[in-house]
Amino acid sequence: MTNDILLLGQTLSFAADPFTDGPGAARHDANGAVLIRDGRIIATGTADDLRAANPQAHVTDHGDKLIMAGFVDAHVHYPQTAIIASWGKRLIDWLNSYTFPEEMRFGDPEYAAEIAGRYLDLALDNGTTSMVSYCTIHPESVDAFFTAAKNRGMRVVAGKTCMDRDTAPDGLRDTAQLAYDDSKRLLEKWHGVDRLSYAITPRFSPTSTPAQLQALGDLWGEHPDCLMQTHLSEQVDEIAWVKSLYPNARDYLDTYEAFGLLRPGGLYGHAIHLEYREKSRLQEVDAALIHCPTSNTFIGSGLFDMGGLMAAGHRVGLATDTGGGSSFSMLRTMAAAYEIGQLRHNPLHPAQLLWLATTGSARAMRMEDRIGNLSPGLEADLVVLDLASTPAIAQRAERANDIWEAVFPTIMMGDDRAIAATYVAGRARG
Structure with missing residues (x-):
């Protein structure tokens, strides 16, 4: 029996510093997935690829919500x-x-x-x-x-x-x-x-x-x-x-x-x-x-x-x-x-x-090798954001042309209602 956990949803991570490399430093997947084992991120990728490669993993589907580092x-x-x-x-x-x-x-x-x-x-x-x-x-x-x-x-x-x-x-x-x-x-x-x-x-x-x-x-x-x-x-x-x-x-x-x-x-x-x-x-x-x-x-x-x-x-x-x-x-x-x-x-x-x-x-904190990104090898501390958590946010997000227009209303108007889930060392809180 596997203890692997596979989270599905939109995913967002960083390959570089966006202050230096611009928004292209981010990696967004509208149909993404995160594989977690023993409290660590094992792999990230598309939902289809990771489901096929890990058929025994316990799947939690977060739909169109955004999964990123806590x-x-x-x-x-x-x-x-x-x-x-x-x-x-x-x-x-x-x-x-x-x-x-x-x-x-x-x-x-x-x-x-x-x-x-x-x-x-x-x-x-x-x-x-x-x-x-x-x-x-x-x-x-x-x-x-x-x-x-x-x-x-x-x-x-x-x-x-x-x-x-x-x-x-x-x-x-x-x-x-x-x-x-x-x-x-x-x-x-x-x-x-x-x-x-x-x-x-x-x-x-x-x-x-x-x-x-x-x-x-x-x-x-x-x-x-x-x-x-x-x-x-x-x-x-x-x-x-x-x-x-x-x-x-x-x-x-x-x-x-x-x-x-x-x-x-x-x-x-x-x-x-x-x-x-x-x-x-x-x-x-x-x-x-x-x-x-x-x-x-x-x-x-x-x-x-x-x-x-x-x-x-x-x-x-x-x-x-x-x-x-x-x-x-x-x-x-x-x-x-x-x-x-x-x-x-x-x-x-x-x-x-x-x-x-x-x-x-x-x-x-000199801990970027442990936390702060959606990257294989890092500890699986994650947050799942609902990008339509209130009517005001939802009506603006509906008009979004890209991930940044979709997430910005949550940054500007979001609160704890936008937190759909929090994972600490791979375990869902609550």
Whole structure:
């Protein structure tokens, strides 16, 4: 008895980067199929060919729905799940009013487990199968997230958020030594277990002392196979704050670079207001920049320069930034990225948006050899999109002349109703 699974439907994958090669980098098959075995993609092709070659496979026919890689969210704060869409002014006000009081609750293992499970279920409801998440300073928050993800079979990255400067409130500060010790212990406990990976996680320079940044830089040097995530140049007043705290730094990026926190495997969230030197150094070390468009508009941060950064060869991922971002949906995130592109006079093609939300984010995480595409050998994390999920979307899709006109209304107007199915390691959710 075979355990092979054969999914039928339209299929979409990427043979190259559409920012470089245009829409032709995508591979669309209107009568496609995906063969899955033991949680991995074994083959893709036409439905007729794969059915003939695999007559014993269990077949699930998704009709004219679109099968593609599950969405990959490269920057989230799962502890902010319950405060998403909270009214606020600017970043610092928002952190003090909502984020920090909520994060204080995550020393309670039961509460951390509740929110971790809720967040991951919401992500899966929206077709997101992998993400990189900040936790809180509490080790319990990290254990809760990894436990919930392991139970769901998901590939995720996360880490203890470290803050020791008095710019963070009482109850949310550790120390340089505790940040190192906790992070090392959690790394050794979880990194490489099943589909879990650890990210060394200084929140950002304004909430860490130089001693803490140095300790985390040292830890990263000891464990170079881990990722490192932090924030960079999100708002103009934040940059001024950083310069006041680090008067000898050449720029914001230098507050990381000086302590060993700039290298391949670094994920720098937002990266909107970058100086020339910062752009040059980020590209030179091949670090990843993470675009968080709904967050950037919601908190009024600014307009990410997708066109300029991609043209210069930067490694870029896409993210919801839950809960500064105003949606759990990568569809809504793609729509916001398109709108920001328009304001920057750089409209993004649907192929580019879908690539950013899958292969691009996986590449930012240095996991494109495992997730983010519909390709033989990769893990079978998939989403199935209904391209006619609402009357408004259906009436526009009916007039489509190609796959891009068919999928673009779902990018711009779709929500969790467009998620017909989600597969994690080849297993249908629910």
